[in-house]
Amino acid sequence: MHQGRWMTRTIYSLKISLLSSQLGISNKDKAALLDVCLFIVTSYVKPWLQCILAVKAPFQDLCFLKAMKAYEIIDKNISKAALQKFCQHLWYLTDEVSVLSLFDDDIDQETKVKIVANLTKEYPSANGKRYIPSKDELCGPLYEKNIDDFVSIKSKSLFNRLKIVDDSFLNESPTTWPNNASFQNAKKKVYTLRAVNDTAERAVKLMQDFHGLITVDEEQINFC
Missing domain, CATH: 4.10.860 (DNA Excision Repair, Uvrb; Chain A)
Structure with missing residues (x-):
């Protein structure tokens, strides 16, 4: 609903x-x-x-981005409009969040092997900052990237945030992960995550309603 x-x-x-x-x-x-x-x-x-589903967000966003670029063949105007809007919402394509793709069942094992290898790579994407394309780029450099390209040594900080202490599954082949207790425990934690967009919008709406109950004076609202 x-x-x-x-x-x-x-x-x-x-x-x-x-x-x-x-x-x-x-x-x-x-x-x-x-x-x-x-x-x-x-x-x-x-x-x-x-x-x-936050777990699916990084890979899905990248796939959607590429799909919108390919949509130029069908309708160039719709493709351009969709890309202009979507390029303002790339916060899941960062090294820290992209590591969620390890737990995405839609990602093949070969890619997961590359993600694990990149966890030791000193390569924070865009010097640790979220990639924000210019109006002329329309996300250009991202079209050739794969999801593992966004992963670096910084990505493991997400494990600390989620209190995933046992990451021994990273030393095993992804083929064994379905029967690996440490992987399954980590997967349970990450699957409780939800995309934050709607939550943020609801919080803003509650704040606006609260302000409206206190005062309608624009100057006073700025101090709330």
Whole structure:
């Protein structure tokens, strides 16, 4: 229900397209609506429904970024608009958070081996700062990267934050992890994580409502 309420425009677009013959819509509007619906069903729905899972966020974000670049072949305008928006939301593509991909079942074992190898690499992405592309770049350098490219020695700090003391599974082959107790215990912890976007938005809304109860004076609101 919660995920659905943010998709009203998506749902309405699909319904209008299905009922377009009964609504007297012009051919031009039908064509534009079909372009939007094609983007929704081929590129948008699956990432949106999985976006609450923080474990899947790094790899999924990178895949979505590449998919939007490839969408240029279908519709260059939609591809450009989606990329311009998405390039403002790349906080999961950092060395500390990308290590969550170790626990993502969608990632192959070869990539996980590379992630483990990069945990000893002195290579903080963008000198430890989140990569923010310029307006002209449209995330350019990211298109050639794989998820393991974002992992460095700094990534292990996430284990400390989550109090994952036993990381002995890193010394074993990923093929053994499904039966490895230390991996399974760590996986349970990381799967309790949720993407923070919505939580932050709810907190901001509560603060705004609280301010409104105290005062409506703009100058006083700045001191709340």
